[in-house]
Amino acid sequence: MPGLEDLYREIILDHYRNPRNRGELETPPAHRAEGFNPLCGDEVVVYVDVDDDGVIQDIRIGGQGCSISQSSASMMSAAVKGKTVEEARALTRAFKAMMSIHENELGGDPDEPVEIPEGVTLGDLEALRGVVKFPVRIKCATLSWNTLSSGLDAVSV
């Protein structure tokens, strides 16, 4: 049985208590995207500013939610800032691969290594790996990433 220490790692609580890149950006030039978790009422707002070279110059996070959704958003913002849109998309795929083990393969081994796309490092985000042992919370962890994806889709069009 997974214990709470698998879920509430210290680094997660740190990002929850001291969220990075919290706030808003002027739109335009930044783009604003909203995400909701209709089950629990959590909401996240992602402001993303992408320059002409496709580099994420700045990102800000708004909204409110639980420790998992907020820390995931905070770590995400730190991880994608300064990256290209393509790098951010690769990181998103890697993060969702890490989150999807149990979502897609019920009964799978949570300790099984995740296939991370080559050249992508999850860094601090690895701390969220324990979330897959609490399937109800996977949607909390992925909310900001799905919101970022829709924001980047709008920018890239």
Added chain:
Amino acid sequence: MTPSADHGLDVAAIKRDFPLLSRSCHDNPIVYLDSAATSQKPRVVLDSMTEYYETINANVHRGAYQIADLASRKMEAARANLADFIGAPDTREVVFTRNATESVNLVAFTWGRANLHDGDAIVLTELEHHANIVPWQMLAAERDIELRWIPVDAEGHLDLTDLERLLDGAKLLAFSAMSNVLGTLTPVRFLSDAAHAAGATVLVDASQYVPHLPTDVAALGCDFLVFTGHKMCGPTGVGVLWARAELLEAMPPFNGGGAMILKVTKEGFTTNEIPWKFEAGTPAIAEIIGLGAAVDYLRDIGMDAVRAHEVSLTAYALRTLTERHGDRITIHGPSEPASRGGVLSFEFGDIHPHDVSQVLDQKGVCVRAGHHCAKPLMAIMGVNATSRASLYLYNDESDVDQLSAALDDAADMFAI
């Protein structure tokens, strides 16, 4: 264990009636505090459904053979039982639906479409569950209908200051008898009388009321009463719409199909008598029989005793949680136990309700976290989500103590 002196319920014995309450969660005995979402089911309810399937399973109202007749009689006996339980003068006034939500939708679709027109107004309250909001918004979107809202005050009571103005010219007042978020009991008789004086019809959402208080539709004075089976020790999949017979007679049918007709030709159909006019297709026979058994179970214990137990336990919970956790806990809703049910929505420090319920779950304590399908109310309360512990006849002071102790774990984990 001897029954408590103040209300006479032998909760230890009642707990033994509910098989699920003997299980563990994460190696701790379960502490089930989510009965406002769904109640647990006593053995007699489960047995009644198994017995139906094992001995008299046949479709109702159609066969001439013995078990078809037995199944039909058993189902209609459950209807009479439900009618008696809520004080309905006429068994034909009890319509079986899938749940309370379908009951509201039935009224909105049939009575609403026949009686509400452009320029009419519907009055709701800010306490409502989405089930008593969205069906009216759907109707209002089709027609030029105004939705008006009775506000709630800071303690979660309805603010009736402007009631007369809100009801002026309204065709319908639809409101909850007890809030699923705050536990607030609303003045049903007073509101029904005020609405009738203004010429409006009255629908009461009694989903949180019928399971917990003695119910008498004549005393409540409403025209429609909706509730669901699974919150009152019955199975999922069966709900009830009660309405005065003359209203049901005048309403157009809901779903079309078998059982709701008297005659069908290529040219058209004539509808069956009430209540079958509203029960197209094979009903949830086993579940209806199970709900009848739940009513027997609750009646044997006594709804006055259930209510007295819950008032006493709610008072204990309000006192215990406040004494142990002080300023770090905020419990929403009326402070006076007699004016509320055992639904305790709370905030715990700045810990998100998801995180609170996650930590409690490790101790086997089951509480709900979220908006409780009442987003307009949550917006007025200024919160996105709350944790909610809700009490029923099988809960006792030790359940409250377990909740209170598990909250210490949450405080430690999040350093509040």
